[in-house]
Amino acid sequence: MNAAAASPGRRISTFFYQRPTLALILLLAPPLLWLGVVYLGSLFSLVVQSFFSLDGFTGQVVRRFTLATYRDLFTPANLDIVIRTASMAAAVTVAAAVAAFPVAYYMARYASDRIKALLYLSILLPLWSSYLVRVYSWKLILAKEGIINWGLAQLRLDGALEWMLGLPVIGGPSLSVSSLGMFVVFLYVWLPYMILPIEAALERVPTSFIEASGDLGARPRETFRLVILPLAFPGVIAGSIFTFSLTLGDFIVPYVLGNSALFIGQAVLAHQGTAGNIPLAAAFTVVPMAIMAVYLIGAKKAGAFDAL
Amino acid sequence: MRFSHVSRAFGDIRAVDDVTLDILDGEFFSLLGPSGSGKTTCLRLIAGFDHPTSGSIELHGVEVSGLPPYERDVNTVFQDYALFPHMSVADNVAYGLMIKKVPRPQRMQRVDDMLEMVQLSGLGGRRPSQLSGGQRQRVALARALINRPRVLLLDEPLGALDLKLRQQMQIELKAIQQRVGITFVYVTHDQEEALTMSDRLAVFNTGRIEQVGTPAEVYEHPATDFVAGFVGVSNLVSGDVARAISGSPETFTVRPEKILVREPGAPVPDGLCWVEGQIHDVVYLGAHTRYRVDLDGTGTLTVTQQNVDSTSMDVLAARGRRVRLMWHRIHNRRVATRA
Numbered sequence: 001m002n003a004a005a006a007s008p009g010r011r012i013s014t015f016f017y018q019r020p021t022l023a024l025i026l027l028l029a030p031p032l033l034w035l036g037v038v039y040l041g042s043l044f045s046l047v048v049q050s051f052f053s054l055d056g057f058t059g060q061v062v063r064r065f066t067l068a069t070y071r072d073l074f075t076p077a078n079l080d081i082v083i084r085t086a087s088m089a090a091a092v093t094v095a096a097a098v099a100a101f102p103v104a105y106y107m108a109r110y111a112s113d114r115i116k117a118l119l120y121l122s123i124l125l126p127l128w129s130s131y132l133v134r135v136y137s138w139k140l141i142l143a144k145e146g147i148i149n150w151g152l153a154q155l156r157l158d159g160a161l162e163w164m165l166g167l168p169v170i171g172g173p174s175l176s177v178s179s180l181g182m183f184v185v186f187l188y189v190w191l192p193y194m195i196l197p198i199e200a201a202l203e204r205v206p207t208s209f210i211e212a213s214g215d216l217g218a219r220p221r222e223t224f225r226l227v228i229l230p231l232a233f234p235g236v237i238a239g240s241i242f243t244f245s246l247t248l249g250d251f252i253v254p255y256v257l258g259n260s261a262l263f264i265g266q267a268v269l270a271h272q273g274t275a276g277n278i279p280l281a282a283a284f285t286v287v288p289m290a291i292m293a294v295y296l297i298g299a300k301k302a303g304a305f306d307a308l
Numbered sequence: 309m310r311f312s313h314v315s316r317a318f319g320d321i322r323a324v325d326d327v328t329l330d331i332l333d334g335e336f337f338s339l340l341g342p343s344g345s346g347k348t349t350c351l352r353l354i355a356g357f358d359h360p361t362s363g364s365i366e367l368h369g370v371e372v373s374g375l376p377p378y379e380r381d382v383n384t385v386f387q388d389y390a391l392f393p394h395m396s397v398a399d400n401v402a403y404g405l406m407i408k409k410v411p412r413p414q415r416m417q418r419v420d421d422m423l424e425m426v427q428l429s430g431l432g433g434r435r436p437s438q439l440s441g442g443q444r445q446r447v448a449l450a451r452a453l454i455n456r457p458r459v460l461l462l463d464e465p466l467g468a469l470d471l472k473l474r475q476q477m478q479i480e481l482k483a484i485q486q487r488v489g490i491t492f493v494y495v496t497h498d499q500e501e502a503l504t505m506s507d508r509l510a511v512f513n514t515g516r517i518e519q520v521g522t523p524a525e526v527y528e529h530p531a532t533d534f535v536a537g538f539v540g541v542s543n544l545v546s547g548d549v550a551r552a553i554s555g556s557p558e559t560f561t562v563r564p565e566k567i568l569v570r571e572p573g574a575p576v577p578d579g580l581c582w583v584e585g586q587i588h589d590v591v592y593l594g595a596h597t598r599y600r601v602d603l604d605g606t607g608t609l610t611v612t613q614q615n616v617d618s619t620s621m622d623v624l625a626a627r628g629r630r631v632r633l634m635w636h637r638i639h640n641r642r643v644a645t646r647a
Contacts, residue, residue, distance in 0.1 A: 208390035212386060213392075214377035214378050216404035231392075
């Protein structure tokens with residue numbers, strides 16, 4: 001045996017080489033403790049809190065099991081918040097999937113390495129600046145005096161914008177204070193989270209699959225529907241988990257661009273902060289989780305993960 | 309199927325260079341060549357995945373070179389099989405019929421028949437990932453054949469299989485081809501495979517066809533030095549050595565198995581040519597032995613001899629011995645050399 005073989009570094013390497021399970025445990029323990037104890041623990045505490053109630057007279061939390069808070073959640077005013085938020089999240093998710101797919105497809109199938117790097121950069125670059133800064137800059141872009149209004153006026157399309165803003169639910173006094181404006185900004189901030197997973201999924205579809213489908217008589221449309229889309233679907237689902245849950249939980253975009261109609265995130269903030277109604281805030285927080293759970297079970301049932 | 313002056317250039321590289329070729333109906337035709345010789349590009353031109361830069365491709369008298377794959381009556385067995393992972397084996401096989409909107413009961417019947425033909429009955433419910441390489445190969449074949457194409461294209465379909473399975477599939481493929489009577493165009497770099505299965509074959513080199521013929525023609529009468537070297541093993545003899553042996557400086561080839569090994573100075577019967585040298589190297593290969601014989605500094609010849617009644621001891625002891633090599637002049641094949 002030579003001298004190097006006996007050095008402490010080598011001995012440690014050999015020690016772990018012969019005990020792969022121990023090495024694995026040591027590597028996994030810190031992140032698992034972090035996720036398991038801190039994250040799941042607080043989640044559990046959150047769910048437990050949602051089954052407590054607030055004593056309306058004293059303003060104290062009553063630590064006893066009750067469904068009263070959930071009864072509160074399903075009052076028309078609160079249900080309105082849930083429906084508004086979920087509809088926005090659904091609209092943003094569908095729009096993001098439709099907008100992301102062509103970009104992802106081009107990146108995965110046609111782009112040269114250079115173009116692909118450029119596209120990656122341009123998708124990720126906005127994420128380098130603060131989310132708040134980007135949302136506030138959209139406020140300016142969408143304002144009555146902003147570039148969009150100006151541009152549409154130059155194209156003599158300001159009438160169309162006025163008409164859209166006049167519509168119930170999606171409209172408002174200006175783009176910068178309307179559901180329509182919120183939708184535009186949500187779509188912008190979450191689009192990268194949709195493009196990247198779809199691109200990754202499409203990257204794993206070999207060209208020969210597409211050739212085989214055409215070879216067997218399928219027109220491009222049929223190939224898309226029968227081969228490309230099913231194989232990319234896990235990516236679409238992964239992307240939609242991001243866009244859907246990020247929109248469900250967001251309170252900044254509605255705060256900056258919205259009106260008095262609250263979103264779930266704002267309701268949570270209001271109830272746990274100013275109102276001190278921790279149980280109702282917790283119950284509101286359970287809603288997005290429940291929606292996501294139902295969504296994922298539905299996606300699984302629909303065979304979205306069959307290609308994984 | 310007819311190729312007329314077909315070329316396909318990728319930038320400066322002419323992957324297929326002025327290929328003219330006729331493939332007959334019902335024929336098992338192989339495109340044989342080393343990798344990068346243009347044979348796979350030719351197949352892709354027939355399938356419609358790629359289009360020629362110039363020239364025309366006719367299928368049964370119809371010009372197809374501008375048509376997309378789904379407008380052509382050909383089907384392909386891909387090198388990587390390209391089975392759809394999100395569909396069962398039966399759905400993969402039924403894919404072409406589903407696109408053609410063949411009613412379901414009829415479709416299922418034909419899928420069953422196909423799976424039976426490729427000996428995969430009962431595996432229709434499995435996913436491709438649950439099958440072995442050889443089974444996937446059969447599924448790919450069934451998926452292509454179920455459409456009853458006029459031409460079936462096979463792109464090195466046996467490349468990923470081990471030797472025994474490959475030999476078994478060669479026989480099966482040939483049997484299936486004879487049963488269905490469809491034209492098979494088979495791309496391979498394996499000369500043994502091409503010789504075993506083909507009715508005729510074309511030998512490709514750097515985008516051009518070197519020779520077209522039956523396996524026997526190509527083996528026994530190689531047209532060029534490239535064909536002689538690529539199809540089987542050949543000795544290429546040229547220049548002074550050629551003059552010394554045959555009396556003419558023209559390049560010729562002679563197959564190693566045609567050469568007899570005799571004692572130095574052994575009498576040479578009429579009609580044979582001869583040369584003397586020293587055994588330089590001996591490789592014992594079980595059924596036969598390969599010798600490399602040094603022709604006194606002017607070149608080397610490879611010679612193979614059946615081990616009829618010699619043992620490995622005998623043949624290995626031959627190293628360094630002087631020998632006289634002789635063979636029938638008719639085995640000297642003139643070949644064209646490319647400058």
